Amino acid sequence: MDNISRIRNFCIIAHIDHGKSTLADRLLEKTHTIKITEGQMLDDMDLERERGITIKSHAIQMEYTAQDHNSYILNLIDTPGHVDFSYEVSRSIAACEGALLVVDATQGVQAQTISNLYMAVDHNLDIIPVINKIDMPNAMPDEVEDEIVDLIGCDHKDILRASAKTGEGVDAILEAIVQRISHPVGERHSATQALIFDSLYNPFRGIIILCKVDNGFIKKGEKVELFNTGMQYVAEEVGVLKMDLVPRDVLSTGEVGYIITGIKDPTEVKVGDTVTSTARPCEKAIEGFQEVKPMVFAGVYPIDPNDYENLRTSLEKLQLNDASLTFAPESSIALGFGFRCGFLGLLHMEIVQERLDREFNMDVITTVPNVSYKVFDKQGNMTEVHNPAGLPDPTLIEHVEEPFIRASIITSTKFIGPIMKLCLDKRGELINQEYVSGDRVELHFLMPLGEIVIDFYDKLKSISKGYASFDYHLDSYRPSKLVKLDILLNGEPVDALSTLTHESNSVTFGRKICERLKDLIPRQQFDIAIQAAIGGKIIARETVKQVRKDVTAKCYGGDVSRKRKLLEKQKRGKKRMKQIGNVKVPQKAFLAVLKLDD
Numbered sequence: 001m002d003n004i005s006r007i008r009n010f011c012i013i014a015h016i017d018h019g020k021s022t023l024a025d026r027l028l029e030k031t032h033t034i035k036i037t038e039g040q041m042l043d044d045m046d047l048e049r050e051r052g053i054t055i056k057s058h059a060i061q062m063e064y065t066a067q068d069h070n071s072y073i074l075n076l077i078d079t080p081g082h083v084d085f086s087y088e089v090s091r092s093i094a095a096c097e098g099a100l101l102v103v104d105a106t107q108g109v110q111a112q113t114i115s116n117l118y119m120a121v122d123h124n125l126d127i128i129p130v131i132n133k134i135d136m137p138n139a140m141p142d143e144v145e146d147e148i149v150d151l152i153g154c155d156h157k158d159i160l161r162a163s164a165k166t167g168e169g170v171d172a173i174l175e176a177i178v179q180r181i182s183h184p185v186g187e188r189h190s191a192t193q194a195l196i197f198d199s200l201y202n203p204f205r206g207i208i209i210l211c212k213v214d215n216g217f218i219k220k221g222e223k224v225e226l227f228n229t230g231m232q233y234v235a236e237e238v239g240v241l242k243m244d245l246v247p248r249d250v251l252s253t254g255e256v257g258y259i260i261t262g263i264k265d266p267t268e269v270k271v272g273d274t275v276t277s278t279a280r281p282c283e284k285a286i287e288g289f290q291e292v293k294p295m296v297f298a299g300v301y302p303i304d305p306n307d308y309e310n311l312r313t314s315l316e317k318l319q320l321n322d323a324s325l326t327f328a329p330e331s332s333i334a335l336g337f338g339f340r341c342g343f344l345g346l347l348h349m350e351i352v353q354e355r356l357d358r359e360f361n362m363d364v365i366t367t368v369p370n371v372s373y374k375v376f377d378k379q380g381n382m383t384e385v386h387n388p389a390g391l392p393d394p395t396l397i398e399h400v401e402e403p404f405i406r407a408s409i410i411t412s413t414k415f416i417g418p419i420m421k422l423c424l425d426k427r428g429e430l431i432n433q434e435y436v437s438g439d440r441v442e443l444h445f446l447m448p449l450g451e452i453v454i455d456f457y458d459k460l461k462s463i464s465k466g467y468a469s470f471d472y473h474l475d476s477y478r479p480s481k482l483v484k485l486d487i488l489l490n491g492e493p494v495d496a497l498s499t500l501t502h503e504s505n506s507v508t509f510g511r512k513i514c515e516r517l518k519d520l521i522p523r524q525q526f527d528i529a530i531q532a533a534i535g536g537k538i539i540a541r542e543t544v545k546q547v548r549k550d551v552t553a554k555c556y557g558g559d560v561s562r563k564r565k566l567l568e569k570q571k572r573g574k575k576r577m578k579q580i581g582n583v584k585v586p587q588k589a590f591l592a593v594l595k596l597d598d
């Protein structure tokens, strides 16, 4: 396909649950790309379907005959909406010329509507605003239209109205994509430059690179080079992405497609890198691609120490299509050998843990998540610490800095009181507040990221009854009075349970953790003392009393098969338990800190 003027590369951006995936399905259906029978076709991972959210971005090509009777190629890149996955949004945006900005007619503009819009505007995308869910009885399309006009400064007539559920207004969206989104620009005859925006792992074919060709072309069978690594490969197969991979002879300027090179090692392919042709090499990589910045770190340890190498391979494979995941080996006295992983947020962390379990059959323990700290010693040297256990001796520390974020919260005025209280309790500072429309306001806070990762999002949702949306970006590192809180089980400190906390509430925090651990650690054959300590001083203590009865006692000498069954059952129940000293600690206990007030 050489006619670049007939290509449209676009993505759909929206706040979570505003209907991106449903609209994507409807576009696929209207263009006869697929027949929708059940559920949403683009969310193909089980996990996505169960959680009803889009985790991974997907790319798919449609053919559409427009009112001008010409046939167009529309490449849609679906994006996730949760705040943890904004990185995936940024890389989809980098491969597109336009975006549908979807806003729910019952909810109006929300925090990620704004942040995604800014990202799209930064990349000079043509924006088509769409008010979705107009079929709902409580839809307020006129009010939402006013909000969008205020936000983008567009004309009322530029805003489309649709229902992704009933299909109303979807034809007009397809026409608008053709008419209002620019076609890609690029030089077919210049050096080859293609942006890798995603990659997939296939056990038979190796790594599948998804890319958009910005300039030049890539031919089947020719040699290609990954710009940043300098590694060369043969493009064994190239093609476009429909519901399946569709092989082609060449991928031309402006096209979105895939390359199979037989690469087996996931670490060789970096999302954001540029692919070029060795015959027509480019001089510079494609710019403007946002570097991935993990915000939250946690230890991930195999329950069975023999699984360490398997865990490494699994993480490498996961990283391949989740470029925002980082990991480095670490060891813990309590847990043995594992990895310190970097995530974009807590939801991302949970999803990685579940994917390790489901897709790679790995049983892992995840430790308390924390942010990264900058530790300055008395000589003025700075080290970045991703694990509280790695904090140097307090006598050597001059000061510690922690990351602060700028949070934006959009809500109804009636929730301002409780939201202010929540943010101030989390050491936040109100910067300003602005009216979005009617009774809705946007609040800006400066807050420590460490407080957000703990349980902020859930609390915000509950106090606002779901009517508050939240977005954030990193502001700066600032000095904070942080202390390390250690947890001891039967007198032994457990490094994997250490946390850094603000001095002002460290004692209350320590007490709450002990109480929570008491509920989470099951009774065993002996009493278990749980203690919290700061700088060697015990500040709280709880005891888990011993069990009285041996569960298998009544089987001794009796029914062997029954006893085996009972043990099997216990074994399954123990799946996510780790033996620390003589105490068995379940996965939940490592994350106790996240749910202190439940």
Ligand SMILES: Nc1nc2c(ncn2[C@@H]2O[C@H](COP(=O)(O)OP(=O)(O)OP(=O)(O)O)[C@@H](O)[C@H]2O)c(=O)[nH]1
Pocket (backbone or CB within 6 Å): 014, 015, 016, 017, 018, 019, 020, 021, 022, 023, 052, 053, 054, 079, 080, 081, 082, 132, 133, 134, 135, 136, 162, 163, 164, 165, 166
């Ligand atoms: N009534 C009605 N419901 C809709 C419409 N569009 C989407 N929905 C519903 O809204 C919910 C969220 O839709 P999704 O398409 O999953 O939203 P999303 O924006 O893709 O969500 P994430 O991928 O998780 O960000 C689902 O229950 C849809 O069935 C619509 O036009 N009308």
